[in-house]
Amino acid sequence: MHLDHSHHGPAAVSADAHRPDGTRRALRIGLGGPVGSGKTATVAALCRQLRDELSLAVVTNDIYTREDAEFLLREAVLPPERITAVETGACPHTAIRDDISANLEAVEDLEETVGPLDLILVESGGDNLTATFSKGLVDAQIFVIDVAGGDDIPRKGGPGVTTADLLIVNKTDLAPYVGSDLARMAADAKAQRAELPVILQSLRGDSGVTEVAAWVRERLTAWTS
Template identity: 70%
Template structure:
């Protein structure tokens, strides 16, 4: 599996308030999917896999968020997952979730630039910088959000909850191939995720074994008009 290059520090301050923006209006435009999660959970590797899998038959573009660098965008470019003109990098200069929930203007500008330069798109993936379990996307920025955690953090992660785990439209428990090495019980994670999330879906993923991220890819395809 390709390693994710995510250097933002984790943050432990509480979720300060609700979404300050109005939800996106229904219209004929690209489906916007937010992808968030803690540092090192595999967000950029997942984005790369989705770009490869979806771009065969869908018009895809990506916006990445990093605090002080364009490292995640550079990773995607080096690996040739999309042409360079389909990738935009946002340097947030602040706590990662600020740019995806509180002041979303830089991300909205990047999306607008992509749509103006490329024409009609089917899917835009918006990757957050690495953050903690409180990170959520504004519904004024994305239509749906995916939250990625990994088994290396321990099987207690879903039990800890937090808005990212409990409210994301899709929870991805990533790097399942590492479970035997770190003593993580996938059955416990599945049980706790179900208890925290109710009817919201959870998928288990190993990009070592499934380089096309098939369950996540299929979930996104089911949302594309």
């Protein structure tokens, strides 16, 4: 790292992979995607699945309320001190990409108050298909779309669908009811993303978030090794 923490106090830039004391900080994974695609439900399911084996926390970026943070609190997926809501000034993509300062403050405060943490999930407010996370804020990002939003979304591509480290096609149980062709969505996603992984999931199904949780564990293993 370019900053010598022993002389300069807290790091200026939080993309630094180490804490001020030199240990490796928590892995940060961003979850973005359109409104209603199931980002918060996926975060809740991940928390339930991972909370017994990992020390984790969540940052939500609600657009105009604290609904997402309150949903997670109500569902009691984590103790309240492990969930922080960031206010985004009507522009969620700005807060996760162009000016990440409030989010960086939130992840640092979580590390300080409830850390050391293994994993911090940063959930974006529902936004458009071009919204992606800054590499200064997260180490990996998941883009969540759903079958009811139209089965042409993978074909249309865009930065979220094309470049996210993991693409989740959510609510597969709804496909027959909304006339979405899952095979076509999977093939289009594959064509857009080459080797980058795609997971089709239904949180109401038996396996739920298991596959995504396994992907998160892999990332964590790579991060800490």
